[in-house]
Amino acid sequence: SHIVYIKELEEGVPVSYGGTFVTSRRTAVATIPVGYGDGYPRSLSNRGWVLIHGKKAPILGRVCMDQFMVDVTDIPEAEELDEVTLMGRDGEEFLSVDTLAELSGRFPYEFVCDIGKRVPRVYYQDGRAVFDRI
Known part of the structure; x- marks a missing residue:
């Protein structure tokens, strides 16, 4: 995915529905346009992370x-439109489907099967990316 918005919040500000997370310091918060409507599990709320510039963003x-939303306070180079890795490798960091499945209380096959149709697919043929079905 990618970052669509970054906002600086002061200490003590609740984030997202129900305010289940409250900032404990000045925090740079990035919005990622993916959610449970795309099959990204709600059970990763306050638990999971993504990779941005090869660094973990909780x-x-x-x-x-x-x-x-994710915390990009410790990723000062993060900017709107930057690539966000939801699963896979970014630099030296790797976020596996197994890890995401465990954090979300699912098993890996279920995790991948739940990724919805509105998520674009990129297929590879002969080492080249193609965007239509093969």
Whole structure:
């Protein structure tokens, strides 16, 4: 995915629905346009993370239907439109489906099967990316 918005919040500000996360310091919060409507589990609320510039960015608050927020305070180079790795490798860091499945209380096959149709697919043929079905 990618970052669609970054906002600086002061200490003590609740993030996302129900305010289940409250900032404990000045925090840079990035919005990622993916949610449980895409098959990204709500159970990763306040538990999971994504990779941005090869660094872990923890999920803050609840995963919403169409978006979730992550902490990019320790990733000062993060900017709007930057790539976000939801699963896979970014630099030296790797976020496996097994890890995401365990954090979300699912098994890996279920995790991948739940990724919805509104998520674009990229297929590879002969080492080249193609965007239509093969």
